[in-house]
Amino acid sequence: MRLDYFLAHSAGLTRKEAKQLISRGAVTVEGEAKPKANLQLRPDQAVTVHGERVQPPGHRYLMLHKPVDVVCSTEDPGHRTVLDLLPPELRAQVHPAGRLDRDTTGLVLLTSDGQWSHRLTSPNHACGKRYRVQCADPVSDEDMQALREGVLLRGEDKPTLPAQVERLDEACLLLTIREGRYHQVKRMLAACGNKVLGLHREQIGEIQLDAALAPGEYRALTEDEVESI
Known part of the structure; x- marks a missing residue:
């Protein structure tokens, strides 16, 4: 991470304020004064402002x-x-x-x-992802069962993993999948002879x-x- 980014994120500064501190000589890296704002820091390097150690930010x-x-x-x-x-x-x-x-x-x-x-x-973690799917045509009971069992997508030789499916109305579904294939939901409905008009992800794992x-x-x-x- 660049020094000016590090200071901005760790000390709650704007990048302009961080650069001003650096240019005034208030910042040291490993005890060395007047570093450049674009210095690429290693994770173990100590940064101080006015002699006080600045701790790296936690994960976001x-x-x-x-x-x-x-x-x-x-x-x-x-x-x-x-x-x-x-x-x-x-x-x-x-x-x-x-x-x-x-x-x-x-x-x-x-x-x-x-x-x-x-x-x-x-x-390997198979984290479920739930989508609200608006289809062009009504989804039959047979198509619902096919989605639950797994469908073969065009151009592939292995069917999708079983999905969880709930019908909200005749052309709107809640569909939960545990894979991330290219355009998977749209291709799953296409395999059933339908078309997705609207797609909205509501949940990933336990996070809604x-x-x-x-x-x-x-x-x-x-x-x-x-x-x-």
Whole structure:
């Protein structure tokens, strides 16, 4: 992490304030004065401000309500990203743990903790993801059963894992899957001869999207939510 980022995140400063402290000689790295703001710090290097040791920030864990037309990447030249919805002091700290398609809305988790992110996304942990699925046509009982048993996606030779399916109305489902194949939900419904018109992720594991969050808003996860992964 760059020195100015480190100071901004650890000491609650803006990057401008951090650079001003560095330029005034108030910051030392391993006892050496007047470091450069873009110095890349090693995890074990001691940083002080006015002689006081600055401790590195703890890990960040956030939930975000992703709107449509926002992409789950750290940068994209043609579209807003989930990081663009965060204040500047958070953008450099976190990454999306998993993805949603650009036209899919709902729960996205972001973190600075690589191990936590791996647990969340690893196929070995089979973390369930629940979606509200609006279909173009009514979903038959036979299609519901097929989704529960696993369907063969176009271009693949292995069926999906069994899904949990609940019908909300004749063309709207709650669908919980434990895999992360490319466009999986849309392809599962296509395998049943249907088309997804709207897709919204409501839950990942035990973490449910906070109903108080409007599209584009975020909040920190609670300790219980973090420990549930």
